[in-house]
Amino acid sequence: MISGKRILLVVTGGIAAYKSLELIRRLRDSGAFVRAILTKSGTEFVTPLSVSALTGEKTFIDLFSLTDETEIGHIQLSRQSDLIVIVPASADFMAKMAHGRADDLASTVMLATDKDILLAPAMNVRMWDHPATQENLATLRKRGIQVIGPNDGAMACGEFGPGRMSEPSEILAAIESYFAPKTTPLAGHSALVTAGPTHEALDPVRYIANHSSGKQGYAIARALKTLGANVTLVSGPTHLPPPDGITYIPITSAREMLKACENALPVDIAICTAAVADWRVTEQSNQKIKKISGDDAPTLSFIQNPDILATLSKQGPKRPGLVIGFAAETENVESNAKSKRQRKGCDWILANDVSPETGTFGGDDNTLFLIDETGTDCWEKMSKEASAAKLSVLIADKLKLNT
Structure with missing residues (x-):
């Protein structure tokens, strides 16, 4: 279903970033081609080497790399994909997207892309429930960005509630659903x-x-x-x-x-x-x-x-x-x-x-x-x-x- 599809993965900062590695493995096992962008805060939780080892591709980090800009550029990086998946999507990155900021490679790609975006939020329950986050979420949904999760559950901070990132299997299912043929043989049942x-x-x-x-x-x-x-x-x-x-x-x-x-x-x-x-x-x-x-x-x-x-x-x-x-x-x-x-x-x-x-x-x-x-x-x-x-x-x- 997703074999041959090109997925651009954006990994932002948060303890849930480690789940992105399992998602990459599952995507590759399903035949998808995966490229990844790591934000600066994302590198605090997973390394570019581990991401590249799983994707089989260079991991992109710096907006101002002359080599990258000459060879591919943030515009092409945003457009040479069939779907962009942000996993995890931190509260800060969601705020950047909602307000159109472009101060690093990942946020610049979001502003330059003409592709659909799937967002998997992950954050503390109080951050998730904050009116600012919910307003940003509503703005992103209104723009057509698809959101999966978050789930309820125990968090690294010791609190419990909504904010736990969806599991890799759930995110993979959402990606498969996006690419699934839009036939409805069970319509009316x-x-x-x-x-x-x-x-x-x-x-x-x-x-x-x-x-x-x-x-x-x-x-x-x-x-x-x-x-x-x-x-x-x-x-x-x-x-x-x-x-x-x-x-x-x-x-x-x-x-x-x-x-x-x-x-x-x-x-x-x-x-x-x-x-x-x-x-x-x-x-x-x-x-x-x-x-x-x-x-x-x-x-x-x-x-x-x-x-x-x-x-x-x-x-x-x-x-x-x-x-x-x-x-x-x-x-x-x-x-x-x-x-x-x-x-x-x-x-x-x-x-x-x-x-x-x-x-x-x-x-x-x-x-x-x-x-x-x-x-x-x-x-x-x-x-x-x-x-x-x-x-x-x-x-x-x-x-x-x-x-």
Whole structure:
């Protein structure tokens, strides 16, 4: 999708600059050509040598280098690219762009370019929330600059909130989406996606949960939206920002998720990626369960949570035309997934190994087995964004075939 595309990467100052190296690697692995500009403050966090080693190209820093200006020039540098990506975009650099300053190579390129720009902000939460930053952001959006993120999360300064730069996989997905053919085979179709974990309360301060990050479900929601579907995302607690252009329904517990899914029906496609807790306590305590010295640990009684995938798969007038489940397994992945598909009654099931050594939970990559009535298709390891894109195309093909 981006093979052969020319990406100009601008790396500004900030601790998140180290993520630009991973983005370069992913872009090169995808076949893109990458050139990079490092601002002076950016060189405090990553070196020109490390950037050049990954891009395979000279890294540009100085506006007043006679050699560079003779050979390429800031005008040509800005125009010999298909897309400009600023990662990370600091508050200072966003202010420069908003006010048209051109006092270094990177800001001069921004003023001289006629190419589209993708911005990945990263800064302290208070800087992000400051009215000046938000006004600058609004100005840049008004000029057509695309913005991805930032995410909520823990920051190097110790604070928590919006301002954490989007992950390289998310930025790569945004770049792929920019270059994707603007076909919409799922236009007119509706889709329901569940994502993330559920939290089952024990008392007002404690809960049972799991390590699901929600990344795969959010990626699928974005991919379906890219193909034109009208998407509803029902999500348990995550640190991910809601994808643009979808109906986003945040929930906490399995029962809340089931209710939200039932309210979203009817839909054409239902994809259950959420890692729903299988059990909850029979009786939730209204007060914090206190630990008293000398007492034994409390005994907890559990009851099964509703089975969302099985409920959506039941035959009836509101059953989606295509119901897809996910099976997170730690052993006998394929056989367990086949058994789960039969029990749940869904059309397709995607199985993955979530053993700790795989890094699947919370990671950016996945290795999936697609199981349907015809057998098993083993996919190679790929990013969750790529898995989502592949699945969405298969869904579009299936609906077209049925039609």
